[in-house]
Amino acid sequence: MSAGRPFAATPRPPWQRFALAVAAIAAVTAAAMPLLGHLDLANIVMLFLLAVLGVALRLGRGPALLAAFLAVGAFDFFFVPPRFSMTVHDGQYLITFAVMLAAALLTAELAAGLARQADEAARREALTRALYEMARELAGAPTLDEVTVITRRFVAAAIGARVVLLLPDRDQTLRPHPDDPELAIEPHLARLASTSTNPVECHGLAADGYASAYFPLRGPSGMRGVAAVAPGRGESGGLRPHQALLATMASLVAIALERVHYVEAAQASRIDAAGERLRSSVLSALSHDLRTPLTALVGMADALAQPRPGLPPETVETAAALRDQARRMAGLVANLLDMARLQSGRVSLKKEWQSLEEIVGAAIHLLGPALADHPVRTALAPDLPLVEFDAVLIERVLGNLLENAAKYSPPGTPIDVSASLEGACVSVSVSDRGSGFPADCPDLFASFVRGRSESPQPGVGLGLSICRAIVEAHGGTIRIGEAEGGGARVSFTLPAGIPPSVEEEALPEGTP
Numbered sequence: 001m002s003a004g005r006p007f008a009a010t011p012r013p014p015w016q017r018f019a020l021a022v023a024a025i026a027a028v029t030a031a032a033m034p035l036l037g038h039l040d041l042a043n044i045v046m047l048f049l050l051a052v053l054g055v056a057l058r059l060g061r062g063p064a065l066l067a068a069f070l071a072v073g074a075f076d077f078f079f080v081p082p083r084f085s086m087t088v089h090d091g092q093y094l095i096t097f098a099v100m101l102a103a104a105l106l107t108a109e110l111a112a113g114l115a116r117q118a119d120e121a122a123r124r125e126a127l128t129r130a131l132y133e134m135a136r137e138l139a140g141a142p143t144l145d146e147v148t149v150i151t152r153r154f155v156a157a158a159i160g161a162r163v164v165l166l167l168p169d170r171d172q173t174l175r176p177h178p179d180d181p182e183l184a185i186e187p188h189l190a191r192l193a194s195t196s197t198n199p200v201e202c203h204g205l206a207a208d209g210y211a212s213a214y215f216p217l218r219g220p221s222g223m224r225g226v227a228a229v230a231p232g233r234g235e236s237g238g239l240r241p242h243q244a245l246l247a248t249m250a251s252l253v254a255i256a257l258e259r260v261h262y263v264e265a266a267q268a269s270r271i272d273a274a275g276e277r278l279r280s281s282v283l284s285a286l287s288h289d290l291r292t293p294l295t296a297l298v299g300m301a302d303a304l305a306q307p308r309p310g311l312p313p314e315t316v317e318t319a320a321a322l323r324d325q326a327r328r329m330a331g332l333v334a335n336l337l338d339m340a341r342l343q344s345g346r347v348s349l350k351k352e353w354q355s356l357e358e359i360v361g362a363a364i365h366l367l368g369p370a371l372a373d374h375p376v377r378t379a380l381a382p383d384l385p386l387v388e389f390d391a392v393l394i395e396r397v398l399g400n401l402l403e404n405a406a407k408y409s410p411p412g413t414p415i416d417v418s419a420s421l422e423g424a425c426v427s428v429s430v431s432d433r434g435s436g437f438p439a440d441c442p443d444l445f446a447s448f449v450r451g452r453s454e455s456p457q458p459g460v461g462l463g464l465s466i467c468r469a470i471v472e473a474h475g476g477t478i479r480i481g482e483a484e485g486g487g488a489r490v491s492f493t494l495p496a497g498i499p500p501s502v503e504e505e506a507l508p509e510g511t512p
Contacts, residue, residue, distance in 0.1 A: 017060060017063045018063050018066055020055070020058075020059055021064070021067040021070070022066070022070060024054065024067060025048070025051055025067050025070040025071055027051075028047050028048055028050075028051040028071075028074075029074045029078055031047075032044050032047050032078075033079075036079060041080070044075065044079055045075060045096070048071035048072075048074070048075055048100070048104070049071070049100070049103060049104055051071065052064055052067045052068050052104045052107055052108050053108075055108070056107065056109075056110075056115065057111045057112075057114070057115050058115075060112055060115065061108065061109065061112035064107075064108030064111065065105065065108055067108070068101060068107075068108050069101070072097050072100055072101045072104065073086075075097075075100065076093075076097060080093050127158070131248060131252070134150065134154045134249070137150045138150055138151075138253065138255075139256070142260070143260065144167065144257070144260055147165070147256050147260060148165050148177055148178065151163055151227070155229065155249065156232070158245060159231075159232070159239075159242045160231070160232035161231050161232050161239065162229070162230050162232060163227055163228065164177075164183045164185065164211065164227075164228045165225055165227055165228075165253070166190050166225050166226040166227070167225040167257070168194075168223075168225060174187070174194060174226055177225075183211045183230050185228055186202065189211075189214050190214055193214035193215065193216050193226045194216060194223055194226050196216055197216065197218065199213050199214060199215045199216070199246070200213070200214045201213045201214075201240075211229060211230045212229070212230050212231065213230075214228050214229075215227040215246055215249075215250040216254075217250055217253055217254035217257060218250075218251075218254055219255055219257060219258035221258060224254045224258055224261070225254075225257060227249070227250050227253060229246060291334075291337065294326060294329055294333055295330065298326045298327055301323035302323050304319035304322070305319040305320040305323045349393070349474065350390050350391075350392070351388045351389055352388065352390075352391065353388050353500065354386060354387070354391060355384075355386060355387075356380070356384055356387055356419055356428070357384065359391055359394055359398065360378060360417055360419070360428075362395055363395050363398035363399045363402060364376050364378075364417075366395070366399060367402050367403060367406070370402075370403055371406055373411040373412060374413060374432075376414070376415050376416075376417060377414050377415070377416050377417070378416075378417045379416065380417075380418070381419060381421060383421060384419060384420075384421060384426060385421065385499060386499040387426050387495075387496060387497070388495075388497050388499075389494055390474070393470045393473075394474070394494075397466075397467045397471060397492065398417075398428070398430070400464070400466060400467050401463075401467065401490050402415065402430060403463070404463055404464070404490075405430055405432035405434070405488070408432065408435070408488065409432035409433050409434035410433070413433035413434070414433065415431070416429075416430070416431040416483070417430055418431075421496060422493070424495065425495055425496055426493065426495075427491055427492075428491065428493075428494070429491040430489070430491075431483035431484075431487055431488070431490075432483065432487045432489075433483070433486060434487050434488055435487075435488075436482055436483070436486060437480055437482070437488050464478075464480075464490070467490075467492065471492045471493075471494070474495070475494075475495050476492055476495065477492065478490065478491070478493075479491055
């Protein structure tokens with residue numbers, strides 16, 4: 001898009017246009033006087049009408065009207081007997097003057113209207129071409145900075161105005177982009193425009209360097225910002241004549257901003273996915289490398305912790321503490337390995353129809369030492385149906401939830417496990433009497449996220465993440481909440497489904 005104002009040529013000053021009209025009539029008069037003896041007066045009238053037509057086409061309506069009156073006067077003074085006098089001896093010439101003036105005025109009006117239509121058509125063509133160029137450039141703009149530069153260049157070239165894009169930040173607060181705008185912004189007007197479908201105007205501020213109009217940038221999926229526009233320096237016409245142009249510009253910019261937003265979101269998603277794959281690969285490799293030495297360390301520590309004759313009690317206690325820490329580290333490594341396997345999709349579910357009560361009992365029995373200080377109360381509905389799930393993985397979910405409840409609740413407080421049929425799902429809940437989840441906690445189901453980072457309890461924040469991955473792989477959901485009477489509550493659901501019917505086995509023929 002070329003610089004400058006492409007939609008209208010720079011108009012001549014009024015005095016210059018009227019002076020050119022006078023000069024045109026004077027030139028025709030000077031050219032026709034030597035031809036007076038060779039041309040009829042009717043032909044000379046045609047020359048004056050031709051001059052009026054040319055003035056109307058080139059200079060507009062006002063100069064053409066002046067040229068029409070001057071043409072009648074010049075024809076009377078220089079060509080009608082008696083010459084060089086405004087008197088007329090033959091009254092028929094008065095009719096000639098009237099017809100000549102009427103024809104000149106009509107010609108001037110028609111020609112001026114035609115010129116205006118031609119100028120308007122040319123202006124609209126230039127506007128359409130410029131909008132097309134702007135749309136084409138915006139379609140290829142990869143960043144917000146490029147969109148801003150293109151918008152500023154277009155508005156300056158089209159109407160000589162200045163524009164600043166106000167884009168929402170993470171808190172949905174409108175801020176100028178870039179941060180050093182050339183216009184002063186009224187924040188309340190920008191907010192008003194962001195909630196409206198029409199531009200908001202404020203007359204009288206542009207002279208002081210303030211934006212005088214705010215156009216909402218509304219894309220197909222919502223508000224993308226506001227365009228603050230002010231007339232160029234020295235412009236006195238305001239922005240009202242350019243409302244349609246600026247509204248179209250705002251629509252194009254909004255679509256471009258939405259496209260850039262989705263492009264950036266897609267890029268961020270790809271980067272996150274690549275980072276997650278890299279992290280899973282590293283965790284898987286580390287877990288495999290650490291598993292063997294940790295298993296050996298747990299075995300040796302367990303052997304050292306066995307009481308022997310002559311072995312000091314302090315040594316046995318130290319060996320037992322070493323064994324417990326080695327087991328805890330082995331559990332963390334197992335969590336890392338499980339998370340890596342779940343995220344990589346290498347886990348295949350071995351689903352079978354089975355009783356949920358058995359899995360709850362197995363998980364409680366497996367965590368016997370960890371639950372020694374917490375009585376576990378179960379409330380399983382008697383009408384629970386058989387559920388199709390992977391027993392090992394669901395037992396792991398219950399184990400993680402029970403272990404978390406034991407770690408984050410005071411000793412001696414109970415842990416409640418309940419299960420019931422809710423519609424087409426079986427709901428299982430684990431509740432404790434601890435301090436519960438913090439109000440401002442992040443997404444606790446994300447990897448390596450803990451509710452309280454300063455918690456003295458060991459862990460890397462993978463327990464709930466593993467639970468969510470397993471439950472969602474079964475087609476269920478998991479959520480956190482507050483338990484009745486205080487404490488944390490984690491609930492998950494599994495599809496109940498329809499268990500297969502048990503059919504009698506066919507007896508071999510001849511069996512009595």
